[in-house]
Amino acid sequence: MSDEMPEPVEETDEAYEPAGPAPLGVALEPTGHPAVDARLARLAEVDHLPADGHLEVYEDVHRGLRAELTSLDTPPAPRPYDNRS
Template structure:
């Protein structure tokens, strides 16, 4: 069996060119918590980024959501009229 001599060496590389950014079409629903909704809205940015730019956005959103959850566990400072020492 012989291999044709006219094999284009650039053709396999062209087949592996990264695709351009395209929206994933994922619907985002509001949660009713403004702090959470702001972070989730940032996920729309990845629709306009190549795949190698997604990680930075995902990590930032994750940090923001963790901060929101942590703030729920924080005890609010007592109000002046609640301080009964």
């Protein structure tokens, strides 16, 4: 074993700057459903947010898409003149 101490690491004045947000470049194709397309378009907002801001957008889009899917299972409301005898 050596009794030599490792040389100390010199500290520099240069501060480390993490890379800023960058777009992923994922193209969105229209689905033909305006409400769904609007939710998916909101995903583009994360291109300009730091990573810790993505979760809020993803959860909001997920809630909106779930609501759209749930509305497909809801039977249409009867119109006023549908109950004619």
